[in-house]
Amino acid sequence: MSSDKTVLMDGAGIKRALTRIAHEVLERNKGVSDIVLIGIRSGGAFLADGIAQQISVIEGGEVPVGAVDITLYRDDCSGQLPHQAVGKTEIPFSLEGKKVILVDDVLYTGRTIRAAMDALMDFGRPRCIQLAVLIDRGHRELPIRADFVGRNVPTSLKENVQVIFDETNQPLEVVLEK
Amino acid sequence: MAEFKHKHIIALRDLSKEDIELLISTAESMREINNRDIKKVPTLRGKTIINLFYEASTRTRTSFEIAGKRLSADTVNITTSSSSATKGETLSDTALNLLAMKPDIIVMRHSVSGSHYFLANKVNCSIINAGDGAHEHPSQGLLDMLTMKDRYGRLDGLKVAIVGDITHSRVARSNIQGLTKLGSSVFLAGPPTMLPPGVEKLGNVTVCSSMNEALQDADVVMMLRIQQERQGKTLMPNAREYSRYFGLNPNNIKLAKPNAIVMHPGPINRGVEMSSSTVDGEQSWILKQVENGVAVRMAMLYHVCGGEMGE
Structure with a gap:
């Protein structure tokens, strides 16, 4: 691509943000009891693993981690469904009564989050759902906000924010494309 | 990323290796829905699917109906014994009448090979073949391949023995088309x-002179039903003789690899093409096939709805 790219965060910066989010999650929920992390495929699922690691470093306990693929719950292709492959949803535990931390990489229109929440509700009735995102770029089209934000990045609609992962699914950097 | 661009799924012959891999991978992802407490996703909400069955079917029709319902589509079943076809309506007229009710997908089983191509030219909705005469049965071929992939993690390099009435078997034809595209070798x-x-001109297909030759070192043994309704009486002397030469039993199954799986598209004639002990034995993956059928059909319904209209 010939477009302009600005690096907003590097790997170390992302790691610091995830560590802070882990602390905030523990503080808000007073520990790890009943907490589960669910990442939205694909970026959010990798970040959920990162946050879970940090939580176990801080608190010692293991937090259940799941992943949700929202392809089957989308609303942005009425009539025309996407024709790509569907990713796997892996939530090998009940969400009944759990405090779900939903994790995504970039929060934008909010429609992905809406779809993910619909998907989660099909797995039982969680006690609450909190939203953690690495980047909040604004331009919401639904009444949705994040509880934990790595960084707020004001953007224009023409720009694109991407979190890049390496081949072992570790976050490398966040880039803004114009 | 691979995209599925077909409006209809009529034969695995029409699909590329990538198309087949995409359908199998989508089915693998959708399988999880069938194990939830709430077995439903909203994906095909507002879509209407008509199951039009001109031939008897339990598994396939039920499986397509459940697949549609789990994706939130509205499914309607028409079996010809209770439809206007018994009053002499032609396929073409039936189709045009159904079309006036604006379905999105028609899933059809018909005794005439190729009838789906005829129908696809007449209608603007998607057509999925649930079996046409002795031509193809793509959903069965796909679910068979998914089952083999579950067992071995791959299809490339597998030795698959298919035993029975190959001529009249649309299951065999779909499997031969699909398996050879994905790198398996087929022994008939x-x-x-x-x-x-x-x-044998269809690709990596070997015609064996005996059942034992086909079974030798097979990874997968697929037994076919003797289709008494399709072949008449002339092709074999009697069921007992058939069973002696082409039936699977605890002795000849040992020729295949020790952990080979045994498959059958159903319904089974116990004691004819398979002895009861091999149907119920540890190597039998027959019920796994049925389980995979729902996921595969969900993937088919999903992808024909998503494909670019008008290929």
Whole structure:
């Protein structure tokens, strides 16, 4: 691509943000009891693993981690469904009564989050759902906000924010494309 | 990323290796829905699916109906014994009448090979073949391949023995088309009257002179039903003789690899093509096939709805 790219965060910066989010999650929920992390495929699922690691470093306990693929719950292709492959949803535990931390990489229109929440509700009735995102770029089209934000990045609609992962699914950097 | 661009799924012959891999991978992802407490996703909400069955079917029709319902589509079943076809309506007229009710997908089973191509030219909705005469049965071929992939993690390099009435078997034809595209080698055995001439030209297909030759070191043994309704009485002397030469039993199953799986598209004639002990034995993956059928059909319904209209 010939477009302009600005690096907003590097790997170390992302790691610091995830560590802070882990602390905030523990503080808000007073520990790890009943907490589960669910990442939205694909970026959010990798970040959920990162946050879970940090939580176990801080608190010692293991937090259940799941992943949700929202392809089957989308609303942005009425009539025309996407024709790509569907990713796997892996939530090998009940969400009944759990405090779900939903994790995504970039929060934008909010429609992905809406779809993910619909998907989660099909797995039982969680006690609450909190939203953690690495980047909040604004331009919401639904009444949705994040509880934990790595960084707020004001953007224009023409720009694109991407979190890049390496081949072992570790976050490398966040880039803004114009 | 691979995209599925077909409006209809009529034969695996029409699909590329990538198309087939995409359908199998989508089915693998959708399988999880069938194990939830709430077995439903909203994906095909507002879509109407008509299951039009001109031939008897339990598994396939139920499986397509459940698949549609789990994706939130509205499914309607028409079996010809209770429809206007018994009053003499032609396929073409039935289709045009159904079309006036604006379905999004018609899933059809028909006794005439190729009838789906005829129908696809007449209608603007998607057509999925649930079996046409002795031509193809793509959903069965796909679910068979998914089952083999579950067992071995791959299809490339597998030795698959298919035994029985190959000539009249749309299941065999779909499997041969799909498996050879995905790199498996297929070995066929059956009475000479039930082996179609020229079948070895379809790719990596070997016609064996005996059942034992086909079974030797097979990873997968697929037994076919003797289709008494399709072949008449002339092709084999009697069921007992057929069973002796082409039936799977605890002795000849040992020729296959020790952990080979045994498959059958159903319904089974116990004691004819398979002895009861092999149907219920540890190597039998027959019920796994049925389980995979729902996921595969969900993937088919999903992808024909998503494909670019008008290929």
